[in-house]
Amino acid sequence: MTSxxxxxxxxxxxxRDDERSIYMKRDGLCRSCYSISRExxxxxxxxxQLPKNIHAKFNYMVAKRxxxxxxxxxxxxxxIDSRKPDGMDLEMEFRFLSRRLRGKEMFFxxxxxxxxxxxxxxxxxxxxxxVEMQRAxxxxxxxxxxxxxxxxxxxxxxxxx
Ligand SMILES: [Zn+2]
Numbered sequence: 001m002t003s004x005x006x007x008x009x010x011x012x013x014x015x016r017d018d019e020r021s022i023y024m025k026r027d028g029l030c031r032s033c034y035s036i037s038r039e040x041x042x043x044x045x046x047x048x049q050l051p052k053n054i055h056a057k058f059n060y061m062v063a064k065r066x067x068x069x070x071x072x073x074x075x076x077x078x079x080i081d082s083r084k085p086d087g088m089d090l091e092m093e094f095r096f097l098s099r100r101l102r103g104k105e106m107f108f109x110x111x112x113x114x115x116x117x118x119x120x121x122x123x124x125x126x127x128x129x130x131v132e133m134q135r136a137x138x139x140x141x142x143x144x145x146x147x148x149x150x151x152x153x154x155x156x157x158x159x160x161x
Pocket of ligand 1: 012013014015016017020029030031032033034070
């Protein structure tokens, strides 16, 4: 038995990208996330063999962080078809992307404009585009963030995205 929903195509349980097919059915992961899961398993096994080796520990922690970033991608970018975005959803996406790509937030405090001037279908199309851009960004920076934020606590590393 699987925990997949009955509606919609099955997607990776970590990144929740419905454009990627399931590569490893047993784990419900796409090829990319499966690769991370294998890297994590190898790194953890190596670290357990050599618990005092700093490189083994570092490699394990980087792989663990990569898994967390892939899962974060699923939480923030997944299940887009079932979402009914409001103005705040759009404002948050614009702010996320503009802060990271432009170094300055755009559309701060503009949620009402998106609510009043955009129809639900327009908001959905816009959100779909923005979420795909966020997904591309997260994949691009995954390794760098995993390296940079390797020793941070679980609630601190997201500041490095
Ligand atoms: Zn995946």
